[in-house]
Amino acid sequence: MSQQTKKGHFPWKHIIGFLISIALTLVAFATALWTDWSSTTIFIIILIFAVIQAALQLVMFMHMTEGEDGGLISGNTLFGFFIAIVIIVGTYWLMTSGHMHMGMSM
Amino acid sequence: MDLKWNEFIITGDPLILGAQISILLGGIAVVAALTYFKKWSWLWKEWLTSVDHKKLGIMYILSALLMLFRGGIDGLMIRTQLAKPGMEFLDPQHYNEVFSTHGVIMILFMAMPFLIGLINYIVPLQIGARDVAFPYLNNLSFWTFFVGMALFNISFIIGGSPDAGWTGYTPLATNEFSPGPGQNYYLLAIQIAGIGTLMTGINFFVTILKMRTKGMTLMKMSMFTWTSLITMLIIIFAFPVLTVALAMQTFDRLFGSVLFTLQGDGNPMLWVNLFWVWGHPEVYIVILPAFGIFSEIISTFARKQLFAYKAMVVSIVTISVLSFLVWVHHFFTMGNSAEANSFFSITTMAISIPTGVKIFNWLFTMYRGRITFTTPMLWSLAFIPNFVIGGVTGVMLAMAAADYQYHNTYFLVSHFHYVLISGTVFACFAGLIYWYPKMFGHKLNEKIGKWAFWIFVIGFNVCFFPQYFLGLDGMPRRISTYLPEDGWTGLNMISTIGAFMMGLAFLIFVYNIYYSWRYSPREKTGDAWGLGRNLEWATTSSIPPHYNFAVLPEVTGLDPYWDMKEKGLDQQKNTDYKPIHMPSNSSTPAIMSALMGMAAFGLVFQWYWVGIVGAVGIFITMIVRSFDYNDGYYVSVEEIKETEAKANK
Ligand code: HEM
Ligand SMILES: [Cu+2]
Numbered sequence: 001m002s003q004q005t006k007k008g009h010f011p012w013k014h015i016i017g018f019l020i021s022i023a024l025t026l027v028a029f030a031t032a033l034w035t036d037w038s039s040t041t042i043f044i045i046i047l048i049f050a051v052i053q054a055a056l057q058l059v060m061f062m063h064m065t066e067g068e069d070g071g072l073i074s075g076n077t078l079f080g081f082f083i084a085i086v087i088i089v090g091t092y093w094l095m096t097s098g099h100m101h102m103g104m105s106m
Numbered sequence: 107m108d109l110k111w112n113e114f115i116i117t118g119d120p121l122i123l124g125a126q127i128s129i130l131l132g133g134i135a136v137v138a139a140l141t142y143f144k145k146w147s148w149l150w151k152e153w154l155t156s157v158d159h160k161k162l163g164i165m166y167i168l169s170a171l172l173m174l175f176r177g178g179i180d181g182l183m184i185r186t187q188l189a190k191p192g193m194e195f196l197d198p199q200h201y202n203e204v205f206s207t208h209g210v211i212m213i214l215f216m217a218m219p220f221l222i223g224l225i226n227y228i229v230p231l232q233i234g235a236r237d238v239a240f241p242y243l244n245n246l247s248f249w250t251f252f253v254g255m256a257l258f259n260i261s262f263i264i265g266g267s268p269d270a271g272w273t274g275y276t277p278l279a280t281n282e283f284s285p286g287p288g289q290n291y292y293l294l295a296i297q298i299a300g301i302g303t304l305m306t307g308i309n310f311f312v313t314i315l316k317m318r319t320k321g322m323t324l325m326k327m328s329m330f331t332w333t334s335l336i337t338m339l340i341i342i343f344a345f346p347v348l349t350v351a352l353a354m355q356t357f358d359r360l361f362g363s364v365l366f367t368l369q370g371d372g373n374p375m376l377w378v379n380l381f382w383v384w385g386h387p388e389v390y391i392v393i394l395p396a397f398g399i400f401s402e403i404i405s406t407f408a409r410k411q412l413f414a415y416k417a418m419v420v421s422i423v424t425i426s427v428l429s430f431l432v433w434v435h436h437f438f439t440m441g442n443s444a445e446a447n448s449f450f451s452i453t454t455m456a457i458s459i460p461t462g463v464k465i466f467n468w469l470f471t472m473y474r475g476r477i478t479f480t481t482p483m484l485w486s487l488a489f490i491p492n493f494v495i496g497g498v499t500g501v502m503l504a505m506a507a508a509d510y511q512y513h514n515t516y517f518l519v520s521h522f523h524y525v526l527i528s529g530t531v532f533a534c535f536a537g538l539i540y541w542y543p544k545m546f547g548h549k550l551n552e553k554i555g556k557w558a559f560w561i562f563v564i565g566f567n568v569c570f571f572p573q574y575f576l577g578l579d580g581m582p583r584r585i586s587t588y589l590p591e592d593g594w595t596g597l598n599m600i601s602t603i604g605a606f607m608m609g610l611a612f613l614i615f616v617y618n619i620y621y622s623w624r625y626s627p628r629e630k631t632g633d634a635w636g637l638g639r640n641l642e643w644a645t646t647s648s649i650p651p652h653y654n655f656a657v658l659p660e661v662t663g664l665d666p667y668w669d670m671k672e673k674g675l676d677q678q679k680n681t682d683y684k685p686i687h688m689p690s691n692s693s694t695p696a697i698m699s700a701l702m703g704m705a706a707f708g709l710v711f712q713w714y715w716v717g718i719v720g721a722v723g724i725f726i727t728m729i730v731r732s733f734d735y736n737d738g739y740y741v742s743v744e745e746i747k748e749t750e751a752k753a754n755k
Binding site for chain 2: 072079080082083086087090091093094095097098
């Protein structure tokens with residue numbers, strides 16, 4: 001795959017990435033503007049699209065998976081992502097359940 | 107902060123006065139000696155500005171030994187106060203300060219730099235590299251650590267020490283309950299040292315991944331290198347959490363935010379949570395390199411390859427993930443939901459499985475090996491049963507329901523001392539003795555070393571084993587005294603005796619350094635024990651030349667140096683020298699870190715102008731650095747020939 005762009009062929013990867021990015025942005029935009037879903041739902045949808053788009057950019061434009069360190073960089077990024085989720089979800093869970101949440105205005 | 111002069115410099119306590127006088131005299135003596143022997147420029151040029159990983163390693167270890175001494179004194183003061191009921195050696199306030207500084211110093215300023223020092227010295231050699239990936243950063247890491255350490259240590263003579271425990275729990279640590287500069291010292295000193303640790307993490311992670319010599323694939327790395335790699339990975343992901351948490355508490359204390367306070371929307375438990383999100387990975391940061399050290403020593407002195415190398419690698423990689431999934435076991439009793447406690451109870455028990463696997467690896471490595479009982483091997487052998495005791499009691503603590511009984515008692519205190527001392531501290535001693543000839547060109551005396559070993563290990567058990575029973579008998583941690591009716595007197599007395607035995611053993615250990623420097627025979631080859639298996643032993647001289655390897659070794663399998671010896675290959679025979687590119691020394695890290703210290707000192711006392719001047723200074727040194735185009739120098743072939751010839755004599 002990566003050979004294509006390197007050898008000066010038509011940059012399919014960039015074009016596809018660009019189109020998908022635009023599509024994702026438009027859909028997110030449409031959800032916010034033209035639906036009457038609750039703001040929480042809209043927020044979640046936008047968030048999901050944002051994450052997909054960030055991943056897309058890393059892979060399609062920033063060539064994260066390519067080169068001799070591609071696997072390593074991707075692995076580390078995924079690991080970092082995993083740890084971040086664990087910390088955030090875990091903390092939120094703990095701070096909003098049990099006796100802890102009493103006296104908290106969350 | 108409006109402090110009167112006599113509040114700024116702590117007065118009125120005979121113990122602190124004694125410390126102040128001895129620090130003053132010691133400082134004057136060092137300055138006088140350096141001036142008299144005209145060593146200032148040598149010290150600055152050869153050591154303080156050095157980017158050589160070997161010299162930085164030695165400086166880390168020396169600082170760590172100093173901190174082991176300071177933290178040890180703290181420990182002995184705690185044990186003296188608790189020896190009998192109603193002791194009046196330390197008043198409660200002073201007692202709180204002593205156990206708080208003891209914990210911080212032992213974990214952050216002793217265990218961490220000791221291990222990082224050993225990693226600094228050994229890992230680049232083991233992977234057949236000439237230095238680390240970012241030598242400049244390495245020096246900066248050392249200096250930020252050193253400045254953080256210095257800042258923390260002056261607290262007890264200037265302004266007062268932190269007294270909210272090494273965990274700095276809010277709300278106790280908020281301005282309301284801990285006024286004064288003490289807790290600010292805690293926050294800022296750890297912040298600065300933590301930045302250094304994070305840089306070390308990145309530096310060595312990249313070094314190990316990118317700078318291995320030809321042929322050394324990941325699965326051919328030594329176990330110490332593997333554990334270091336995983337440690338660095340954990341550092342990279344855990345330390346930012348500490349940085350953020352410390353910054354948040356700093357904001358609360360200095361700028362009146364209400365993140366962890368009882369007022370407003372603050373939530374003190376959030377601090378506890380964030381502290382342990384970092385804190386549990388941290389305990390693995392200090393134990394994994396220790397596992398690596400024991401693996402090296404055991405396979406060297408059993409003359410066998412490490413048993414089930416792959417299982418070992420898998421288990422440490424598993425630990426790196428699991429270590430982020432267990433933090434709640436430190437606050438089961440804080441009122442979490444039953445689901446949360448159960449979840450973290452199970453993950454905690456799960457992490458003891460990969461830990462347990464390794465015990466079997468070491469046992470099977472020794473099985474049918476021809477074992478030589480050197481001092482480093484003795485420390486490694488003693489580690490196994492003692493660590494098992496610590497681990498088993500850890501699993502007891504991991505059961506959330508049972509932990510309601512054990513939590514905050516001496517049972518817990520005993521657990522973590524069993525894992526930290528018999529794991530980390532034994533490993534530091536073992537590693538230092540094992541690699542001592544690499545660092546200083548001669549071994550430590552074995553006979554004196556064995557005395558220190560036996561006294562320490564026996565003293566350690568005498569000190570901490572009774573504490574399990576004190577804990578089961580209900581003695582809480584962090585109390586400054588108790589009553590005769592409590593019935594804890596006998597065991598406490600025994601425990602104190604054990605503590606002083608460890609103190610004695612430490613003195614013998616230090617004496618051994620002096621004795622061996624005077625009398626030990628100097629090593630003539632790079633392979634001081636004659637049994638070396640990894641590349642650190644493949645150097646021409648006992649202390650490697652500053653470029654480590656004249657010609658970079660090539661690796662074909664595990665235990666590469668052992669392999670070369672078996673095949674009769676001589677690394678030194680290869681004299682196809684080429685000029686070697688080496689990094690230049692730099693003086694900006696020391697200056698930058700000193701300015702960080704100044705800025706932090708200003709913040710501790712809320713003298714903002716000092717803080718601002720320091721911060722501006724930091725930016726200026728950064729700008730100066732970014733215009734520094736020096737990209738190292740070449741060691742000429744003639745110089746290599748000369749050095750190698752001298753070493754081969
Ligand atoms: C076999 C694996 C281990 C298990 C299952 C385990 C479990 C636990 C649990 C449940 C606690 C909290 C108890 C309480 O506060 O009531 C604890 C505390 C602690 N553990 Fe471990 N542990 C293990 C290994 C280690 C290791 C390897 C180290 C470090 C080298 C370590 C260091 C500590 C420290 C420092 C504390 C207490 C910190 C404090 O409250 O001040 N543990 N352990
Ligand atoms: Cu833990």
